[in-house]
Amino acid sequence: MDTILILDFGGQTAQLIARRIRELGVYSEIIPGDTGYDRIPDVIHMDDVKGFIFSGSPESVYDHNAPALDPRFLEDGRPILGICYGLQRFTHDLGGRVEQKHTREFGRNRIKFRHQSPLFKDIPEGFISWMSHGDSIDTPAPGFRIIAESEHHHPAAVSHEELPVYGLQFHPEVSHCEYGSEILSNFACEICGAGKEWNMHMYMEEAAEDIRKQAGSKPVLLLISGGVDSTVVGGMLLKSLPHDQVHLMYIDTGLMRKNESVKVEKTLKALGATHLHIIHAEKDFLDPLEGVSDPEKKREIIGDAFIRVQEREIARLGVENSILAQGTLYTDMIESGKGVGNKAKVIKSHHNVRSPLVERKREQGLIIEPLSKLYKDEVRALGIELGIDPDVVNRHPFPGPGLAVRIIGEITREKLQILREADHIFISELKARGLYHNIWQAFVVLLPVRSVGVTGDAREYGYVCSLRAIISRDGMTADVYPFEMNDLLEISSRITNQVRHIGRVAYDISSKPPATIEWE
Structure with missing residues (x-):
């Protein structure tokens, strides 16, 4: 299947780039930005790769630990699009100059064209881009020219005069960038020639196969909150595995919304699960939280309590050697510094991502997270594909730690x-x-x-x-x-x-x- 391969240098929107490409119907895959060129066949068949996108990063190319790029990617010959740091990375590596300007650019910024480019086919001049950078291109690398500039007269886009290599200083993947999807379409579909062969049904089938491979014959336990994410995971597990292998456990933490437990039990029974366990564990959560005000500490306590209660109940129910399933989204992963590569920054910890006990299970390969590559609206689309009640699928998000993160302080x-x-x-x-x-x-x-x-x-x-x-x-x-x-x-x-x-x-x-x- 035609694929756009994305090199993630640690930017907060690397997965968003992949998602925008998938919205076009083109399959995309993410690998760490410092992956060696010869390791690509370990991830995907090289004949399927139609082009590369280099993502942004919180680093500067001049930082001591700045993520590096294997130069063989630049010698491959397939089309390349560098976004923000990705542009700065190949500019620096190919002999151009990157420097920190006196005027940094963040947020909305109008774009003026200098030269025509297939990257901007059918895009009107003066569109509003979305900038987020301190460093800028001072001098393009040899063989490149500036094809667009920002309203501050900084280079906004470059292209090679002969090769299909392009760079954007702004972020077309974010929703605030006008014509961002059209720019990505011009690259993926027109410049790379990638076919539109991917859809949510295909993702569902591939995720189901991954679940079957990872679970084997072991029992799988889902700590289900009744929200959109965990309910969709429940639907995925019941689609992928024999129902008798799936255990849905709802833990009433004492941190839930009004009448939540009653609604959750009704929803879970509608999924047709063979094993449904409703656990009332208010004391297990509220007692350790007493006197705790620090938000990170609260999340850690809640994450650990979830695992402790789960392990206690597994022993009580006799479900040994179970694998833990979670409704972790990619936004949870990247905000917790768990993006594809090792350069992502921690914004806030999620109880189901950075809790020590959860991380230990993840290291042991005992966690199934079929939504960890999806964003919320994609999860809703997957839920509809699974046939889950639209009223449940379209509920507002509710955090795993519940009302604990909506009470500031103790x-x-x-x-x-x-x-x-x-x-x-x-x-x-x-x-x-x-x-x-x-x-x-x-x-x-x-x-x-x-x-x-x-x-x-x-x-x-x-x-x-x-x-x-x-x-x-x-x-x-x-x-x-x-x-x-x-x-x-x-x-x-x-x-x-x-x-x-x-x-x-x-x-x-x-x-x-x-x-x-x-x-x-």
């Missing part, structure tokens, strides 16, 4: 109850107003401060909560949902009237970046 049972009620009101109002499916993710955060208020004739100090509602395509970037003011006023009024201990409501208007979607 977690108490009282705060959990307050947050459950406020969150229930918010989500109910969104559904009643027909707004729920316009929003990618919405929730309430309880802040560790109290604010003075007046209830009747009494002076009272109540908690402050913040509403969070964002629109996004993949969770890598996010904008604030633009509520009508009347909606916010009425939702806020209902929360403060019905949740006694909340006296003030705020609305979070931070985008991602610079903020993350969750507060912790």
Whole structure:
């Protein structure tokens, strides 16, 4: 199958490049950027590779430990597209000059063409790109010319005068870049000539085969939350393996939303699982969390508690030598510094990625993560392909650590109850107003401060909560949902009237970046 091979130098959007290529119907594969050229046949048949993309990186080409590129990739003859660091990498290696400019470029930036190029076929001049770089091209490598520049007159794109080698200083893969998909299509389909042979059904079949190979005849245990990710993994396991081999275990951590356990049990029974285990383990989670405020420590405690409870219940149920399945997404992996290569930075730890016990199981090859190459909207598409109820598939994301990362500071049972009620009101109002499916993710955060208020004739100090509602395509970037003011006023009024201990409501208007979607 025709393939675009992506070299990941540690950038946060390497998998997003692959996803954009797959959206075109072209198969893509990612390898670490420092992979030796002669190791490609270990990953994919060389005859299938139609072109290479070099990804971005948080490093500078002048850093001591900057990821290097095997020069044989540049001698291969197949088309190459370097993005951000990828452009700087081959420019530096081929004799050009990269330097740090006085004016760095981040965010939106209009592009002006200098020369015609097949890379910009049918793309209008002046389109808005998305920049994220400190270093810039000062002098292109010999044989290259600048074909586009930014509004600050920095080189924005280069191409070789004879060879099919191109470089972009901006990121066409992010959703904020206008015509980004068209630029990638021009490269993959027009310049590389790759055929559109890939789709979600094919991914499902390949993932099922991988599950069967990894599981063998061992029992597989899925710690299922009832959210989109773990439910889709449950569907994948039941499609791939004999039902008697699959154990679905729902652990009520005491950190769940209102009535969540009842809804989850109903959903899991609808999947037709033979083994369904509902575990009530509130004490196992809340007791170790007592007095803990640090968000990373909370995530570690929760991750370890998940594994401890799981191991205890496996012993109780007699399911020995089981393999752990998880609904880990690629966004979880890269934010935790677990991208394809070894250069990714840690943004925040996910309880199902960096927990010591989870990492030990991963090193032992005892974890199945069939969604770890997918983004959230791809997971939803996979769920539909599996025949899962659309109402379940289209639920807003809910974090594995639950309400623990939506209570800033110390977690108490009282705060959990307050947050459950406020969150229930918010989500109910969104559904009643027909707004729920316009929003990618919405929730309430309880802040560790109290604010003075007046209830009747009494002076009272109540908690402050913040509403969070964002629109996004993949969770890598996010904008604030633009509520009508009347909606916010009425939702806020209902929360403060019905949740006694909340006296003030705020609305979070931070985008991602610079903020993350969750507060912790």
